[in-house]
Every structure is written in C-alpha cells, then in structure tokens.
Amino acid sequence: xxxxxxxxxxxLFKVRRSRVHGRGAFxxxxxxxxxxxxxxxxxxVSHQEADRRYEDRGAxxxxxxxxxxxxxxxxxxxxxxxxxxFINHSCKPxxxxxxxxxxxxxxxxxxxxxxEELNYDxxxxxAADDPPDVDEIYACRCGQxxxxxxxxxxxxxxxxxxAARPYTARRAERAxxxxxxxxxxxxxxxxxxxxxxx
Numbered sequence: 001x002x003x004x005x006x007x008x009x010x011x012l013f014k015v016r017r018s019r020v021h022g023r024g025a026f027x028x029x030x031x032x033x034x035x036x037x038x039x040x041x042x043x044x045v046s047h048q049e050a051d052r053r054y055e056d057r058g059a060x061x062x063x064x065x066x067x068x069x070x071x072x073x074x075x076x077x078x079x080x081x082x083x084x085x086f087i088n089h090s091c092k093p094x095x096x097x098x099x100x101x102x103x104x105x106x107x108x109x110x111x112x113x114x115x116e117e118l119n120y121d122x123x124x125x126x127a128a129d130d131p132p133d134v135d136e137i138y139a140c141r142c143g144q145x146x147x148x149x150x151x152x153x154x155x156x157x158x159x160x161x162x163a164a165r166p167y168t169a170r171r172a173e174r175a176x177x178x179x180x181x182x183x184x185x186x187x188x189x190x191x192x193x194x195x196x197x198x
Contacts, residue, residue, distance in 0.1 A: 012037055013083070013118055020088045020141050024117045031112040037095065040067055040084040040104040042077035050074040050192070064124070066192040069102050074192055089151045090119035092144040097193070123153035124191040138191065152191075 011028045012035070018024025031037065042065065045053070050066050053076065065077035065085045077085035084106055087095065094112050097120055098105050106120060124138055131137070135150040148155045 015083050015086045018088055018117060020090070020117065020119070020143070022088075023086045024119075025083060025087045027112045027114050027116050027118060029114050031108045031118075033108050033110050035108045037106045037108060037118065038082065038084045038087075040075060040077060040082075040097065040106060042067070042075045042081035042085070043079040044069065044073050045076050045079075046072060047074055047192075050076055053078075064122075064191050064193065067097075067104055068192045068194050069099070069104070073102070075104065087118050087120060088142075089122040089140060090142040090144060091121065091140055091147045092142070093120040094118060095120040121153070122151045122193045124151050124193065126152050126154070153194075 012031055013025040014028050015023050015025055018026075054066075065081060067075040067077065069075055075081075087106060094108060094110055094116065095106050095118050096109050098107055106118070112118065119142065126134070135152060135156055138151045140147055140149055140151050150156065
C-alpha cells in the first residue's frame with residue numbers, strides 16, 4: 001500500500017507495521033514541508049449513521065476511521081477509504097490535516113526524511129458523557145517528550161487546589177439530560193478526528 005504524489009506518481013509513503021499503533025504510514029522518500037501528501041477518503045455519512053455503524057464495538061475500542069467534515073457529515077474511511085486512514089496520531093506531529101471545500105487533506109508541516117513515520121494530531125473531541133477512564137481508552141503512545149498521554153483534545157486539566165474552608169454547601173446532583181440518557185442507552189458516540197480550516 002502506498003500514497004502517491006500527484007505531481008510525480010512516485011510513492012511518498014508505504015503502509016507497514018508501526019510501533020505506535022497497528023499499521024502506520026512511513027515516508028518512502030524525502031517529503032518537503034508544505035507538501036500535500038494525500039486526501040482522507042471514505043464514504044460520507046451522517047453523524048447518526050457513523051454512530052450506528054460502530055455502536056456494536058466495545059466501549060474500550062479506541063480505533064477510529066471517522067473524520068468530521070461538518071455538523072452533518074463524517075468521512076468513514078472504514079468504507080471505501082484509502083491509505084490516509086493508516087496515518088497515526090502524535091502529540092508532536094510532522095503533518096497536519098487541512099479542510100478545503102469539505103475535503104480533508106494531509107500536509108507536511110516540516111521536511112520528513114525517508115523511513116520516518118507520518119503522523120498528525122487527531123484532536124479527538126471530549127464529550128460530557130465520556131467514561132471516567134476515557135484518557136486511558138484513547139491513550140497516546142507516540143513516545144514524544146511532550147506527549148500529553150491521550151489523543152483527546154483539549155488535554156485534561158489538573159484539578160485546582162483550593163484553600164480549606166470551614167463549611168461548604170454540597171452541590172445537588174443534577175438529573176441527566178435527555179441527551180445523556182439517550183447516549184447511555186445506545187453507548188457513547190464514536191470519537192472523530194478533526195481538521196483545521198483554511
């Protein structure tokens with residue numbers, strides 16, 4: 001499997017086993033900063049259809065081929081996708097995703113050397129109904145010095161320390177909203193990758 005440059009027809013990358021996760025995309029030759037490497041392709045479906053397709057997967061399954069296009073549309077690279085789906089996440093990426101006219105492209109943010117694994121920050125969104133161990137489920141294994149430990153965005157904030165007070169009123173627990181109750185019945189919606197707009 002290879003990603004090919006439109007300009008030269010020569011392979012830019014090859015898909016093979018990755019130490020980060022499953023299979024990954026590795027540069028076959030030098031890729032200059034700013035190079036548009038590949039378009040993220042797959043079937044375009046609604047968010048509801050994406051949830052339906054993946055609702056039977058276990059809650060601890062962190063694998064996702066879903067990419068947000070807009071409020072109505074998701075690209076499911078698990079159906080008719082190309083090799084872009086094998087580009088792994090990193091907290092210090094060498095690529096970025098760019099949205100142009102409802103199309104998602106992966107571009108090099110710096111010069112990438114042959115043999116180097118291609119990666120971008122998935123920035124998987126957090127949701128109010130995520131399980132307490134969601135950061136463990138979507139753990140990052142990029143190995144970078146600045147690794148935030150999760151593919152989720154924004155990074156989890158450390159709890160603030162406050163001065164002890166003699167008395168604090170206890171907060172009343174809120175009943176779950178209708179939306180949370182619905183999600184609890186059918187499971188948490190699948191996480192989706194997000195692209196930067198240009």
